[in-house]
Amino acid sequence: MKLFKYILIFLVIALVSVYFLLQNHSIQNRLFENTVRGLFQADEIFMSDALSVAVCGSRAPLPSPNRAETCLLVQAGTSKFIIDTGRGSADNLQRWRVDYSDLEAVILSHLHSDHISDLHEVQFQSWLGGRKTPLSVIGPVGTASTAQGFEQAFELDSIYRSEHHGAILPIEAYGYDVVEFDGDSALIFQNEDTSITAFKVDHFPVDPSYAFKIEYKDRSIVLSGDTISLEVMTEYSKGVDVLFHDALALPLIQEMERISKELGNDIVSKVLFDIQDYHANTIEVADIAKKAEVDLLVFYHLIPAPVNYISEQMFLRGVDEIFSNYHVSEDGTLVSLPAGSDEIFIDLID
Ligand SMILES: [Zn+2]
């Protein structure tokens, strides 16, 4: 009993001491310095000589905690690309302290808001990151007028900031340099070891909408963008290492539709009904992965993103029976494919 009393007194003295130490300004400064160093020191999140994809946004417009809307950060050797940049994704890129010095372009699959909302934020961050020319954006027809709209909306902001900060934010580097593509397929980027091909998919009434095949040395991936289940997805995915596909979980969406109707929310139930006709469902996506014989299927653009064990079980209902080598992505999922090997590494960026 006496020992317990001494331990209690010791703990109280220790807690009071820590409290008073934390009031000391030089100790506060030292602790804050560590926080700031962590904020500003760039980490290298990618392997060298590899094709890597970091999921910077894993959800569709339906809200979900700790997830941004669609975004994939791709590193192919020394070239970096951001494929789509939905709401919240720029915050992830900033938190990961992404180095924009090797950013080749932002590539857009289509012009739905959950794929473009953070375009300005990426433009601004990469401008602050030292970009000396307007941000290169590659996208389908309509991208130029979309970018022009962003540019106009933030024109005054750019002038204020450029005038305030001077040479580090040159006004001539503000804005976008857009290249549009069209047709059934188009080679949209190529250098000595990397090529990116856009191919048209079906996301009607959104037209055009594109998927992408990215090849780096002997590694390759396909990214679906938004699409219904299509033969062309299987054709382009044949033999690739990893297929990233948007996926709508019918067991979850149909339950949400039913419940929202019961609750009298006709607008939500109508939207939940409508979206079922322009995304591949989880079963169809597993079938594409199986037919294309990909090594790994990564579900992204999750409709809706599972929020707990039960909803994850419902999201994956029936998938295992078709294709078992899959991964349900979250914000921070990092898939790395080192060149000259068959290895696939899956990590999570903090
Ligand atoms: Zn979408």
Ligand SMILES: [Zn+2]
């Ligand atoms: Zn869409």
